[in-house]
Amino acid sequence: MNTKAIEATALSIRSLSMDAIQKANSGHPGLPLGAAELAAVLYGEIMKHNPADSKWVDRDRFVLSAGHGSMLLYSILHLAGYKISMDDIKNFRQVGSICAGHPEVGLTDGVEATSGPLGQGIALSVGMAIAETMLAARFNTNSHKIVDHYTYTLVGEGCLEEGVSSEACSLAGTLKLGKLIAFYDENKISIDGCTDITFTDDIEKRYLSYGWQVLRGSMYNVGEIADLVRIAKAEENKPTLIILKSVIGKGAPKEGTADVHGAPLGAEGCAEAKKNLGLPENEQFYVVPGVYEYFEEVRKNAAAAEAEWQAEFDAWAKENPELAKKWDAYWKGEKTAEVEAPSYKAGDKLATRDASGKSLNCMADSYEWLVGGSADLQGPNKTKLKNDGGTYTPENRKGRTIEYGIREFAMSQVMSGINLHGGLRAFGATFLVFSDYLRGSLRVAALSNIPNIYIFTHDSIYVGEDGPTHQPTETYAALRCIPNVQFLRPGDAEESQLAWEMAMESKDHPVAMAFTRQGITVYEKADKDWRNTARKGAYVVQEGSDSPDITVVATGSEVEMSLNAAKLVPGKTIRVVSVIDKNLFESQSEDFQKKIIGNAKRVVVAEAGSRMGWEGYAKKADLFTIDRFGESGPAAKVAEDLGFTSEKLAELLKK
Numbered sequence: 094m095n096t097k098a099i100e101a102t103a104l105s106i107r108s109l110s111m112d113a114i115q116k117a118n119s120g121h122p123g124l125p126l127g128a129a130e131l132a133a134v135l136y137g138e139i140m141k142h143n144p145a146d147s148k149w150v151d152r153d154r155f156v157l158s159a160g161h162g163s164m165l166l167y168s169i170l171h172l173a174g175y176k177i178s179m180d181d182i183k184n185f186r187q188v189g190s191i192c193a194g195h196p197e198v199g200l201t202d203g204v205e206a207t208s209g210p211l212g213q214g215i216a217l218s219v220g221m222a223i224a225e226t227m228l229a230a231r232f233n234t235n236s237h238k239i240v241d242h243y244t245y246t247l248v249g250e251g252c253l254e255e256g257v258s259s260e261a262c263s264l265a266g267t268l269k270l271g272k273l274i275a276f277y278d279e280n281k282i283s284i285d286g287c288t289d290i291t292f293t294d295d296i297e298k299r300y301l302s303y304g305w306q307v308l309r310g311s312m313y314n315v316g317e318i319a320d321l322v323r324i325a326k327a328e329e330n331k332p333t334l335i336i337l338k339s340v341i342g343k344g345a346p347k348e349g350t351a352d353v354h355g356a357p358l359g360a361e362g363c364a365e366a367k368k369n370l371g372l373p374e375n376e377q378f379y380v381v382p383g384v385y386e387y388f389e390e391v392r393k394n395a396a397a398a399e400a401e402w403q404a405e406f407d408a409w410a411k412e413n414p415e416l417a418k419k420w421d422a423y424w425k426g427e428k429t430a431e432v433e434a435p436s437y438k439a440g441d442k443l444a445t446r447d448a449s450g451k452s453l454n455c456m457a458d459s460y461e462w463l464v465g466g467s468a469d470l471q472g473p474n475k476t477k478l479k480n481d482g483g484t485y486t487p488e489n490r491k492g493r494t495i496e497y498g499i500r501e502f503a504m505s506q507v508m509s510g511i512n513l514h515g516g517l518r519a520f521g522a523t524f525l526v527f528s529d530y531l532r533g534s535l536r537v538a539a540l541s542n543i544p545n546i547y548i549f550t551h552d553s554i555y556v557g558e559d560g561p562t563h564q565p566t567e568t569y570a571a572l573r574c575i576p577n578v579q580f581l582r583p584g585d586a587e588e589s590q591l592a593w594e595m596a597m598e599s600k601d602h603p604v605a606m607a608f609t610r611q612g613i614t615v616y617e618k619a620d621k622d623w624r625n626t627a628r629k630g631a632y633v634v635q636e637g638s639d640s641p642d643i644t645v646v647a648t649g650s651e652v653e654m655s656l657n658a659a660k661l662v663p664g665k666t667i668r669v670v671s672v673i674d675k676n677l678f679e680s681q682s683e684d685f686q687k688k689i690i691g692n693a694k695r696v697v698v699a700e701a702g703s704r705m706g707w708e709g710y711a712k713k714a715d716l717f718t719i720d721r722f723g724e725s726g727p728a729a730k731v732a733e734d735l736g737f738t739s740e741k742l743a744e745l746l747k748k
Contacts, residue, residue: 094138098387099315102133105172105380107344107370110164112378113185113192115357120186120194123341123354124162124249126366127312128278131247131337132169134315137387139322141242143395144174144388147203150424150515151402153242154221156206158214158258159249159278160195161355166204167192172380173388176202179378198513198541206513207541210533212255215275216503218246219261220510220519222273222332223485223495227464228516230490232420237409239402243272243326250288253277253296257534260503265332266304269487273332274325278312280341286351296336306331312339330487344370419461423516426600429461434594437586441615445649446550446608448586450475452593453520453548457481457493460597464511465520465546466495468504473610474522474550495519501527505534508545518597522548524556525607526565528572535603539577542601552582552607552649553701554732560725569648570705572605573676582607584634584652584671585615591624592673609650611728616656627671630678631689635659637668643746644668644693646710648675651699651717654739658699661743668693675706699742717742 106129114120136142140153157166164185171177177191184190191201195209205221208214222244229240252258265273277296281288297307306328310317318337325333342353345366358366367374410417422429435451457463457478464485467474471494478494485492497504504521511519521531528535528549538545554564572580579602581592589608596604619636626632634652637644642665645655652671659667668691672678678686690696696711698704704718717737724731732738 099133101381103129106168108379109168117186121161121355125165126343127339127341136173143399154244156214156218156246158252160208170203211251212258216257216261216506217510219265220507221514222270224511224514226490247276249278257502260500269330270332271329277336280339282341300334306333309336312337423462432458437615439617442612445589446475448589449608452590464493467522468497468501469499476522501530505531520546524551525549538603544599545603547605550608551610554723555611555728557728561722564723566719567703569702577602579604582649630674631672635669637666640692641666641668643695645697646670647699657739658742662746
């Protein structure tokens with residue numbers, strides 16, 4: 094190991110970080126100053142990566158879970174030779190900069206994940222580690238190992254306090270993810286002071302109980318860090334937590350205190366810190382001589398390593414042409430088999446969750462790279478895969494069904510990690526009302542353009558006896574308001590198949606689908622080209638006329654309700670529109686929207702949820718919605734008590 098170069102790199106990280114934060118007058122200097130040695134030794138000596146090809150599929154992944162310390166990552170990526178210039182460093186936290194306040198995947202070369210909210214990064218890392226094992230089991234042979242890399246993550250006290258890290262790390266231990274290595278920056282400081290005021294857990298015992306290997310060392314002994322990583326890699330059946338004792342804001346005048354966590358050091362503070370660290374006091378954005386040259390050698394070695402891997406891959410592909418063909422399909426997201434989609438006829442009656450289950454199996458048979466599972470609701474969610482190769486376990490890495498346990502938040506982040514890793518596509522499932530548990534992850538997935546697929550069943554008051562805690566009424570609006578989230582609420586089994594097709598086609602956004610528990614009758618569609626029309630968000634189910642007396646705009650199970658209600662209103666022409674995707678419909682041209690709604694004298698909206706977002710469609714009195722919590726009882730009785738029935742809708746239409 095070139096210890097001198099690593100130490101010079103750590104000094105340069107501190108120099109760039111404090112100056113960038115000071116210039117921006119915003120940022121978190123504590124972590125970059127305190128953990129610079131770790132970044133230096135990881136990118137200089139430990140990790141398998143190639144700055145010239147940041148998307149090399151067999152690279153090691155590094156996720157900065159403590160994303161507020163982003164200048165640590167930007168500095169080392171710049172020094173290592175990724176596409177981050179000194180001007181980018183100087184433009185930290187400015188509008189249009191690729192060096193955003195918290196790392197954002199897709200914005201900055203070398204950044205593997207968007208890590209802002211604490212705890213989500215380490216949870217996402219679990220998904221990346223799972224993906225590595227799945228692909229290795231499918232494609233490695235006795236002669237050639239083409240998938241063989243590690244996932245590293247850096248966490249702080251804040252990450253370990255957040256519940257999602259506990260959910261995910263418990264799962265990681267159960268799954269024996271030996272190629273997951275987490276570094277804990279143990280400085281005992283958070284924004285409000287010493288973490289002992291709120292956080293006195295014995296982290297070592299906690300992680301031992303999860304089934305992890307736990308090691309200890311100093312953040313400032315790079316040789317020791319390298320040795321600890323070697324020990325971690327030798328343990329193949331346990332993920333490893335390496336606890337590194339550190340000093341937050343090392344070298345700063347207020348090192349070791351909360352004051353240095355999240356505010357610039359100030360001009361005098363920077364000068365004093367540089368003096369303490371042995372850096373030139375009056376030079377800005379100083380890089381220690383020899384660091385760039387050191388990383389030139391690192392890059393040469395990295396290029397040679399990737400070339401060696403490519404030769405191994407080419408030999409593997411030549412010996413295994415069918416596997417190579419499948420590999421391409423996995424990474425390109427192409428079909429691996431032709432499978433006939435489920436079909437239905439008008440009059441068939443089944444819950445849309447059952448239709449979803451059939452569609453899911455159709456997709457899983459068509460796309461072998463589709464993997465996932467449920468948060469302990471496989472039966473109710475209808476997510477059992479018939480040809481899944483078994484459940485994914487330490488003994489069966491080829492299994493496609495992931496048993497997440499009762500961990501909705503972790504499930505969503507693991508999905509994000511799998512999808513970001515590449516080569517696989519992940520879905521997850523739970524009750525719609527429990528989307529609140531994973532909302533923070535869904536938001537970051539949307540921000541990150543990750544195409545997670547969410548299956549949400551039990552989508553309304555028709556859950557019945559489980560009562561208001563399990564009956565989502567405000568949830569449709571809550572999901573629709575997250576930018577870049579596609580929320581689909583199909584009305585029958587045929588629309589459910591279409592929803593799945595739309596979800597599988599998504600490349601740059603999460604898709605959330607809501608399905609019913611109760612049976613829904615498949616209805617005739619007036620629009621014979623409805624499958625194409627519905628891809629614009631809505632289509633006409635019942636024509637009525639070009640200028641109907643009333644157009645009922647409905648979603649999900651309320652489409653059938655609206656059709657039934659229309660039969661109870663003789664003498665009026667009533668058009669019924671199914672809105673499978675409200676946001677998508679509203680993004681269409683005004684002419685298209687008018688064509689679907691028709692030249693109606695009156696518009697009524699029918700949805701078993703909050704009126705929020707529908708106000709522009711109809712006057713308040715014509716919003717047939719549920720603007721309260723539900724109640725416990727048989728589904729039909731609950732609907733009757735809430736006045737949410739076809740008969741009550743018909744009364745409104747007659748007015």
